[in-house]
Amino acid sequence: MKLVFAGTPEVAVPALDALIASGRHEVAAVVTRPDAPAGRGRRLVASPVAERAEEAGIEVLKPVKPRDEDFLARLREIGPDACPVVAYGALLPRVALDVPALGWVNLHFSLLPAWRGAAPVQHAIMAGDEITGASTFLIEEGLDSGPVYGTVTEEIRRTDTSGDLLTRLAFAGAGLLVATMDGIEDGTLKAVPQPADGITLAPKITVENAHVDWSAPALRVDRMVRGCTPAPGAWTAFRGERLKLIHATPVPERTDLAPGELSVGKNNVYVGTGSYAVELLWVQAQGKKPMRAADWARGVRIASGERLGA
Numbered sequence: 464m465k466l467v468f469a470g471t472p473e474v475a476v477p478a479l480d481a482l483i484a485s486g487r488h489e490v491a492a493v494v495t496r497p498d499a500p501a502g503r504g505r506r507l508v509a510s511p512v513a514e515r516a517e518e519a520g521i522e523v524l525k526p527v528k529p530r531d532e533d534f535l536a537r538l539r540e541i542g543p544d545a546c547p548v549v550a551y552g553a554l555l556p557r558v559a560l561d562v563p564a565l566g567w568v569n570l571h572f573s574l575l576p577a578w579r580g581a582a583p584v585q586h587a588i589m590a591g592d593e594i595t596g597a598s599t600f601l602i603e604e605g606l607d608s609g610p611v612y613g614t615v616t617e618e619i620r621r622t623d624t625s626g627d628l629l630t631r632l633a634f635a636g637a638g639l640l641v642a643t644m645d646g647i648e649d650g651t652l653k654a655v656p657q658p659a660d661g662i663t664l665a666p667k668i669t670v671e672n673a674h675v676d677w678s679a680p681a682l683r684v685d686r687m688v689r690g691c692t693p694a695p696g697a698w699t700a701f702r703g704e705r706l707k708l709i710h711a712t713p714v715p716e717r718t719d720l721a722p723g724e725l726s727v728g729k730n731n732v733y734v735g736t737g738s739y740a741v742e743l744l745w746v747q748a749q750g751k752k753p754m755r756a757a758d759w760a761r762g763v764r765i766a767s768g769e770r771l772g773a
């Protein structure tokens with residue numbers, strides 16, 4: 464089939480690579496978000512998908528909005544049979560959805576209908592799910608509600624951050640997306656409507672959403688930190704400034720600390736929660752680089768009875 468691939472971040476690159484390497488389908492063009500400012504200089508930088516496509520000599524389309532007439536005209540001119548999508552980052556209007564004869568097929572990082580939305584991996588970790596996965600489905604105008612072609616499952620490990628899990632799903636999902644394209648071309652794969660039960664939503668997690676509540680149980684705090692790493696980053700307040708929490712682990716044997724209360728040893732920093740303590744391993748103070756929590760604690764000279772939180 465002739466394909467136009469739509470995707471933007473690093474997590475979409477394995478799928479693009481897999482489609483290019485398949486040898487069975489032609490990736491005629493790539494659709495990605497426009498160049499965005501990055502780094503201290505805030506210079507415009509192309510998306511990871513755009514960079515990979517340019518390396519492979521594939522045409523790159525960067526519409527400000529996917530309903531732009533110039534973009535739609537070029538898409539019709541290319542005439543793709545299908546458009547595989549991985550984390551493109553913009554809603555596709557009906558006028559764009561109607562261009563490929565076989566539709567736009569999205570690789571979504573959850574087992575639909577669970578965790579429809581922008582942050583399925585983060586929400587799965589924060590909810591304490593033990594199993595997640597990826598799904599390919601035919602995009603329609605509803606939110607991740609289209610019929611499903613296939614799935615692959617993945618265990619959520621005890622120490623997984625959203626970054627860890629998303630990396631594994633990106634590669635497992637890449638194989639699923641290629642197999643889906645093959646099955647659509649063969650006519651051997653039919654999309655099955657999603658069940659009406661089991662729908663959960665995974666909206667984008669904002670910085671405010673990532674504020675740690677120390678009155679919550681330790682397991683919930685642990686899931687919050689892991690689910691929000693690397694982005695947007697779980698955080699708390701310390702002496703009126705924001706402290707980012709990069710790595711923490713529950714310590715069931717420490718039950719002597721009040722929620723938010725700090726206990727500092729030679730090489731350990733513990734914080735009380737609504738159940739038992741968690742140990743802070745890596746943190747990032749406002750305006751500073753990430754550092755070991757014990758080094759941070761020595762530098763700020765925490766007083767007896769000091770707490771994290773509002």
